Amino acid sequence: MYTPNLLTVLLTLSTSVLAAPFPDHEINVRHLEVLAMRASTTVNPAAVTGTTCGDTTDNIVFHDANVAQLAICGGIAGAITKCGGAPTSTTGSSGTALFKLNAVDSGATINVSKGRWEGCVRAARAVCPTGEFTSTCVGGASTGNVAFSLSAQ
Numbered sequence: 001m002y003t004p005n006l007l008t009v010l011l012t013l014s015t016s017v018l019a020a021p022f023p024d025h026e027i028n029v030r031h032l033e034v035l036a037m038r039a040s041t042t043v044n045p046a047a048v049t050g051t052t053c054g055d056t057t058d059n060i061v062f063h064d065a066n067v068a069q070l071a072i073c074g075g076i077a078g079a080i081t082k083c084g085g086a087p088t089s090t091t092g093s094s095g096t097a098l099f100k101l102n103a104v105d106s107g108a109t110i111n112v113s114k115g116r117w118e119g120c121v122r123a124a125r126a127v128c129p130t131g132e133f134t135s136t137c138v139g140g141a142s143t144g145n146v147a148f149s150l151s152a153q
Helices: 002-019 029-040 062-069 114-127
Strands: 048-053 089-094 097-103 133-140 145-152
Touching: 048 114, 062 089, 062 097, 062 114, 114 133, 114 145
Parallel strands: none
Antiparallel strands: 048 133, 089 097, 097 145, 133 145
């Protein structure tokens, strides 16, 4: 009588184990990159206006977007704290990412600080966490705002 009970227990356990779902180890890398970005700093939604999402399926690599973000105005990485040279428009590109910026007011030049620019990109990304977007950074020009977009290249 002991043997049938042991056999019943083993059969029950093996059925339970086989019926249990196995974890899916395939995690979308873009999802992890977005989570890392969001967790790293605060977001001020008032930093931007008019944000609209483009193609959310475009694969813009997080690192490429970060490098492109600092490539505007000929480069604002490192010790450089703001856009120099007084351009009316500028671009920053790296790998899969392309930022385009234009001063909104006629005759205005872009003089956005690195901190403001990074805050504007974070705020736009909070609205459009993946893919392309267009937005307007509040301030950042000699007069008025700076319109900008991120697209895949």
